[in-house]
Amino acid sequence: xxxxxxxxxxxxxxxxxxxxxxxxxxxxxxxxxxxxxxxxxxxxxxxxxxxxxxxxxxxxxxxxxxxxxxxxxxxxxxxxxxxxxxxxxxxxxxxxxxxxxxxxxxxxxxxxxxxxxxxxxxxxxxxxxxxxxxxxxxxxxxxxxxxxxxxxxxxxxxxxxxxxxxxxxxxxxxxxxxxxxxxxxxxxxxxxxxxxxxxxxxxxx
Amino acid sequence: xxxxxxxxxxxxxxxxxxxxxxxxxxxxxxxxxxxxxxxxxxxxxxxxxxxxxxxxxxxxxxxxxxxxxxxxxxxxxxxxxxxxxxxxxxxxxxxxxxxxxxxxxxxxxxxxxxxxxxxxxxxxxxxxxxxxxxxxxxxxxxxxxxxxxxxxxxxxxxxxxxxxxxxxxxxxxxxxxxxxxxxxxxxxxxxxxxxxxxxxxxxxx
DNA sequence: CTCCCATGTAGACGTCGTCTACATTGCGCG
DNA sequence: CGCGCAATGTAGACGACGTCTACATGGGAG
Numbered sequence: 001x002x003x004x005x006x007x008x009x010x011x012x013x014x015x016x017x018x019x020x021x022x023x024x025x026x027x028x029x030x031x032x033x034x035x036x037x038x039x040x041x042x043x044x045x046x047x048x049x050x051x052x053x054x055x056x057x058x059x060x061x062x063x064x065x066x067x068x069x070x071x072x073x074x075x076x077x078x079x080x081x082x083x084x085x086x087x088x089x090x091x092x093x094x095x096x097x098x099x100x101x102x103x104x105x106x107x108x109x110x111x112x113x114x115x116x117x118x119x120x121x122x123x124x125x126x127x128x129x130x131x132x133x134x135x136x137x138x139x140x141x142x143x144x145x146x147x148x149x150x151x152x153x154x155x156x157x158x159x160x161x162x163x164x165x166x167x168x169x170x171x172x173x174x175x176x177x178x179x180x181x182x183x184x185x186x187x188x189x190x191x192x193x194x195x196x197x198x199x200x201x202x203x204x205x
Numbered sequence: 206x207x208x209x210x211x212x213x214x215x216x217x218x219x220x221x222x223x224x225x226x227x228x229x230x231x232x233x234x235x236x237x238x239x240x241x242x243x244x245x246x247x248x249x250x251x252x253x254x255x256x257x258x259x260x261x262x263x264x265x266x267x268x269x270x271x272x273x274x275x276x277x278x279x280x281x282x283x284x285x286x287x288x289x290x291x292x293x294x295x296x297x298x299x300x301x302x303x304x305x306x307x308x309x310x311x312x313x314x315x316x317x318x319x320x321x322x323x324x325x326x327x328x329x330x331x332x333x334x335x336x337x338x339x340x341x342x343x344x345x346x347x348x349x350x351x352x353x354x355x356x357x358x359x360x361x362x363x364x365x366x367x368x369x370x371x372x373x374x375x376x377x378x379x380x381x382x383x384x385x386x387x388x389x390x391x392x393x394x395x396x397x398x399x400x401x402x403x404x405x406x407x408x409x410x
Numbered sequence: 411c412t413c414c415c416a417t418g419t420a421g422a423c424g425t426c427g428t429c430t431a432c433a434t435t436g437c438g439c440g
Numbered sequence: 441c442g443c444g445c446a447a448t449g450t451a452g453a454c455g456a457c458g459t460c461t462a463c464a465t466g467g468g469a470g
Binding site: 030031032110113115116118119121125126129133149152153155156157159160162163164165166167168170171172173174175176177179189192193195196197 | 235236237315318320321323324326330331334338354357358360361362364365367368369370371372373375376377378379380381382384394397398400401402
């Protein structure tokens with residue numbers, strides 16, 4: 001119970017607290033509404049304190065984005081590793097892991113797709129993005145080697161395969177296209193979408 | 206040649222000039238960098254002048270977004286109307302028109318997908334979005350009536366069909382996923398992506 | 411021709427990011 | 441055990457921004 005909000009001169013874990021609170025603010029109000037001074041107020045530190053941990057606002061967002069890509073990659077891989085050794089079933093599982101994560105983690109996903117974040121990318125962010133891209137691309141290539149869209153180029157097939165969960169998550173999150181989507185229906189919804197990209201109905205036992 | 210930059214007291218067409226300049230700024234620097242004061246400077250008017258035409262920054266973006274959805278709808282429909290009377294070929298043409306427009310109009314597309322814009326939507330924007338959605342949905346339903354993915358629900362098929370061009374455009378525009386894409390290769394690239402969603406290779410004459 | 415109101419100006423206010431000078435304190439080294 | 445430095449937090453300043461208000465201008469309807 002470190003519940004006391006009274007702070008000694010040094011916060012002690014301000015960096016982590018900033019990142020956590022930032023995710024909450026983005027979840028509730030969007031990236032645009034995130035301010036360093038607001039975070040400082042929420043955490044009872046002075047308005048300049050965040051600058052000790054992040055050179056500027058973009059740096060904080062970049063850090064958040066790097067975490068997000070890595071989390072998204074983990075969520076994508078997690079289901080694949082539990083799947084049987086069939087490239088189609090594996091990619092289908094990855095797609096479902098990807099889309100489920102993107103829908104359930106609105107704030108982190110919105111940071112990933114926020115154009116202003118990527119503009120000021122550092123090495124860490126670029127590396128995280130590359131890791132994700134390589135992970136998916138390899139799985140896409142494996143399905144094509146197993147007969148999926150043999151006439152397509154790998155580049156196009158890869159872009160298409162990525163575009164579906166990215167686009168679907170974007171549309172689901174878009175305020176003007178909001179569709180009712182209960183937690184109960186999420187799995188079935190995700191499975192139906194991904195089945196259209198990487199069908200496995202005739203493969204499952 | 207209305208090249209003289211000297212302005213009489215009244216600009217005369219400030220509203221249109223603001224919208225046009227805003228699109229240029231977004232194209233070059235992104236939505237985040239757009240400021241009303243910057244636009245005023247660029248157009249040699251006082252910092253408060255834009256407020257006579259747009260209640261606030263969001264209102265300007267909302268106007269831009271309404272235009273963008275309508276333009277995107279026109280681009281989507283334009284090719285379809287020149288296509289033969291086959292629902293698959295028609296939807297394929299719409300997809301190519303959609304994706305081509307989204308790639309070629311980076312600034313307007315980025316406004317469309319910007320989360321902060323939709324949050325303050327007015328009736329005009331919502332109506333434009335609805336028109337677009339209805340246009341696509343009808344075309345999707347027509348293909349399903351013609352045997353495309355008969356086992357899927359229309360909601361899922363519609364979301365999937367929309368997600369591909371939305372997601373593909375997003376990925377193409379994403380600074381960290383930038384792929385070389387020359388104007389010459391654009392048509393072939395777009396055609397290949399859309400062929401994966403709405404195949405027509407075995408239908409064309 | 412005259413007057414009204416749409417349009418533009420000028421200044422003020424509060425917020426933000428960020429810089430700088432200063433305060434505090436945890437921790438490593440003697 | 442205690443000293444001193446570097447990490448961390450504070451306080452104030454500056455310029456930019458959005459937006460409000462009071463005022464200025466002039467095009468066009470009557």
